[in-house]
Amino acid sequence: MSDNELDNIPLPDEGPDYGDMPPPDAAPDFGHGAPDFGPGQDEFLPELRTPPHNYEVEQALLGAILANNKAYERVSDFLLPQHFADPAHNEIYSACKSLIERGQLANATTLKAFFESSGTLEELGGTAYLAQLQDHVVTIINASDYGKIIHDLYLRRELIDVGENIVNSAHEHEIDLSASQQIEKAEQVLYRLAEEGQTEGGFVSFGDALSVSVEHIDAAVRQGGGISGVPSGFRDVDKLLGGFHSSDLIILAARPSMGKTAFVTNIAFQIVQSKKPGYGPDGEPTEIPRSIAFFSLEMSADQLASRILSSAARVPSHNMRRGELTDDEYEHIFQVSRALSQYKLFIDDTPNLTVPGLRTRCRRLKRQHGLDMIVIDYLQLMSGAPGGKSDSRVQEVSEISRGLKGIAKELDVPVIALSQLSRQTEQRDDKRPQLADLRESGSIEQDADVVIFLYRDEYYIAREKPGQAANETAEQFQERAANHEARLASAAGKAEMIVAKQRHGPIDTVTLSFEGNFTQFGDYDDPESFPEQIG
Template identity: 35%
Template sequence: MPDDGRQDTSQRVSGSLPPQDLDAEQATLGSMLLDNSAASQAVNTLTAEDFYRQAHQQVFAAMYRVAERGEPVDLVTVAAELRRMDQLEEVGGGEYLLALMQLVPTTAHIGLYADIVAQKSLLRKLISAGADIQAMAYDNPDDVGALLDRAEAKIFQLAERRVSSDFEHIGPLVTETFDKLDEAYRRSGSMSGIPTGLKGLDKLTQGMQNGDLVIVAGRPSMGKTSLAINNLGLHAAISAKVPVGIFSLEMSKMMLTESMLCSLAKVNSWRLRQGMGHEQDWQRIGQALSVLPDAPIYIDDTPGLPIMELRSKARRLKARSDIGLIIVDYLQLIGGETRGTYENRHQEVSGVARALKGVARELDIPIVVLSQLSRRVEQRENKRPILSDLAESGSIEAEADVVTFLFRPAYYKQREAREKAAQQGETPPPEAAEDMDTPDQAEIIIAKHRNGPVGTVDVIFDKKYRVFADIDPYA
């Protein structure tokens, strides 16, 4: 094969010295020996493996052990610890420790020195992860998807360390908090979060807040998807101009788009699918088509999506389209981090809820997650849901900032009427025969609100258009 001038990556980097900065390593260790507060800062920032030179790894590990015992980190204690581990001569003896102290221009820059060491360590770890990924790819595995998951996991492990935060003094936090409160005062009652489009709900929650995990739960047929997609999602994207990402693990992209289109157009989708659309319906569809295609809405309908892949896609979508809201339909369909990691489904759902809360905080956007309720609701006379009804995991309640339940009393009355007719030997009317033209009164129950009041919002559920509305227009 003729040489085209290109060179394999492994050939280009072979023989190259891995990224490192020995001067920064020496300055870090010397600062730690000179200043105990510098030692405390570095111990909380670095690990021994962040150092490239083995002798520096041993010196730092000795410093760490000394600090862990509550002893001061200085020339005497560190030399004694290295001597105890039979490593003092390996690192160069007491003379090298003294030389480290003399090399430091000032201990005031310990943060900068340690950051350089950490960045070089991260680059070496990226090279190592890349080599591992390359080796796995050369093995030519049958399951390429599993390989991608493992590759992303290696990179995410490095990314999680990079984005982790440390203690911050309260002074700047107080200033930032005051600025937010002052801004809220100047807004004179306007929304602090992304509006939902439902006045009563917005009054209780002040909209969907950045960093919040919002759970929308209910039994089947309560309208969870309709509320999340046709109300919260459409209103955010079209009225508030907030880009929205939707992970639909149950419905396909086409079904979801049809639902949004018909809801926005105020057209009965069932009638359209039967070929029974009226001329007025098509006029409304045309009007909706002038709006919906340009809405900043992005849909992923991958079934059984693992939380690790969901997190990866959310990060990429945030970077690419600056999404301000994520909707997930629904929680119990998301796979855990790794198969076999959890002892039971309860632990897996808990882990997924915890991870979703982490994504909300990392991306600083609200995440609305739909959740099923346990069947216990159906076994009691009062069907109105409570927090203990959350399916499979009480930790959903613990992780969530807002827990919202949907309840439609008319649904249960209609079901009881069918069951009663069947018991009396009568032919019960089919469910499809319920009056689609008569809206149901529904309740949006805020059962938990970490930063605000709880309560119930009375709304109307329009079954024809699969959308919730304020009760006032129907009064």
């Protein structure tokens, strides 16, 4: 059909005559009536209902496609053959899809030949039914609306099926699947169904994309300091990364005892102390506090709180654990704890947390208190989806990393996930981590927008305790011991934050200060960079 012929197609208010059939946009018949089982019997029987469907809408959309194949372009992004309730309509739409995507014409004549070759023409109603469909012409403008009705009814049928499966699963007592895990499994299925229910996806115009980009630039200019994301609180870190950006997955990896939990705890604590532009209850512009969800799968909530308290009060954590405190220190800790309790740092120490469970908690937190960042300590302690069957732990970790990236995009917040490194770093002379050292990496490196390694040379030098060799003189040993002491003094109190991957910027290494007594990182100022004092 030519473009000129499109003008002859009736407008929506001049639609085709369906006779006794309801119009396509009429409310679908869900079949709420129950059969008559005789006097006095039906009141004791449950109401029988057929799954939601609307065959007339399906016929109207197929008629639009057969009359003008351009109608297919309006629904092809979200409508699939299995979305049709009538199996015959499923087959006809699938045939139209195949013909149109091959550049061929799809109408009653070509479909007749198509189904004759497969021997299914009569099962679909024969030539008469194809002609009848083509006669059900609607405007191409309405094609998208018809497609959305069909897709919505499909989702309702799927939702009914999910509900029945949830009920049946709850009735069954599975030893390996607790009730809470069944809930998480149901949430995962519902989330997938919600993802499939998005019909508004597709291309974004370059102009719209540019508008969002300019908004980010404007935020960076207004915030100052070259920071467009959530500031880490560390001067040189923010200079390199520009803050932590929304929808980014940041992997922070290190060998044990490098201080990765302490580092991410310091970042979280500094972020919740900062504020961001927002609006008050009266609608007036104001500054509102930032909120962080911290999932501590390795440490309990009170242990993590003790670390933060030790760092904020500058009292050694081991003294706090043993209760070796002076009266002044005890009073100071009490005052600091009261001040810290106002910050919006929410800790979840649920073990074996799954991605669906984490997503549910974060959605609820964002709705109730707002959410600016998610921290997971650490990725390898998470579990796969309940009921999932991964062939290997590597594949399971890969699914977890993809799930975390999906959460970052869905909730539009940065996600920092701590990760372990393999022991192969210990076998090298230079023990600084590399991307290949990510443990059970799978797709971690590909999914991550930023990969950060934490390294402290002091840790390794301190363990190189020099001993006198049999063929070594006392002078040679003393010289070697003095060299070791000099190396240790040079590395003391310093840490390296190595940005090995950054999707939006350069890679580099940032030097930080580290105080082990308080498990605290800070900005590093090189003494050699200061001018000498005179007099």
